[in-house]
Amino acid sequence: xxxRVVQGHVRAAGAVVLxxxxxxxxxxxxALFGIAPFLDAPKVLASLNAAGAVLLxxxxxxxxxxxxxxxxxxxPDATLARGHWAYVTxxxxxxxxxxxxxxxxxxxxxxxxxxxxxxxxxxxxxxxxAGGALGLGAYQAVLGAVMYRIKHxxxxxxxxxxxxxxxxxxVALSGLFVYGTVRFxxxxx
Numbered sequence: 001x002x003x004r005v006v007q008g009h010v011r012a013a014g015a016v017v018l019x020x021x022x023x024x025x026x027x028x029x030x031a032l033f034g035i036a037p038f039l040d041a042p043k044v045l046a047s048l049n050a051a052g053a054v055l056l057x058x059x060x061x062x063x064x065x066x067x068x069x070x071x072x073x074x075x076p077d078a079t080l081a082r083g084h085w086a087y088v089t090x091x092x093x094x095x096x097x098x099x100x101x102x103x104x105x106x107x108x109x110x111x112x113x114x115x116x117x118x119x120x121x122x123x124x125x126x127x128x129x130a131g132g133a134l135g136l137g138a139y140q141a142v143l144g145a146v147m148y149r150i151k152h153x154x155x156x157x158x159x160x161x162x163x164x165x166x167x168x169x170x171v172a173l174s175g176l177f178v179y180g181t182v183r184f185x186x187x188x189x
Contacts, residue, residue: 004086005144006151006159012086013144019090021137024100028129031104033122046184052096053177060170067163107132 001020004013094100108120111128 001090001140001144002147005147008148008151009086010144010148014141015086016090016093017137017140017144019087019092020094020140021090021133022087023091023094024136025129025133026095027100028104028132031101032108032125032129042184042188046181046188048096049177049180049184053174053181055092055096056170056174056177060167060174063163063170064167067160067167069160104129104132 001013001016004010004016107128108125111120111124116124
């Protein structure tokens with residue numbers, strides 16, 4: 001999303017946000033409406049974690065490759081302007097994060113504990129999903145607006161260095177997914 005905003009593709013960045021929010025709504029519905037037992041299977045969780053790790057490795061490679069040509073960051077990239085691919089990108093990035101399911105389960109437990117949803121009716125679940133999706137989408141939209149405003153302040157060489165650190169961060173983050181994969185495979189019968 002940030003890369004699209006920096007290059008001026010605001011609509012495509014919005015599509016990334018919509019894709020991400022769609023995935024978050026999907027996870028919220030799965031977590032709160034009882035389909036979650038399927039995701040309790042260790043092999044399913046291991047598969048989701050492995051897919052997440054591979055996706056992060058691919059993103060780290062592409063980010064590192066882009067960091068080697070920081071002058072290209074300032075040039076318009078037509079592929080980033082395509083809204084339908086932007087939506088798919090946002091959806092897949094968010095969907096590859098199975099920890100989001102745990103966030104929804106935690107939010108539901110917190111709502112019950114605080115007495116905000118007692119009894120926890122279908123309407124309360126829908127309200128929680130809508131509020132969560134609105135919050136997640138608003139966070140990304142505000143981040144995009146800030147990036148759009150300050151894009152001319154950041155030198156391209158600095159953006160290239162940020163990309164290098166982002167690539168390293170993605171590889172480090174993939175370690176959590178690899179750990180999750182091994183942990184869930186070890187727990188599988």
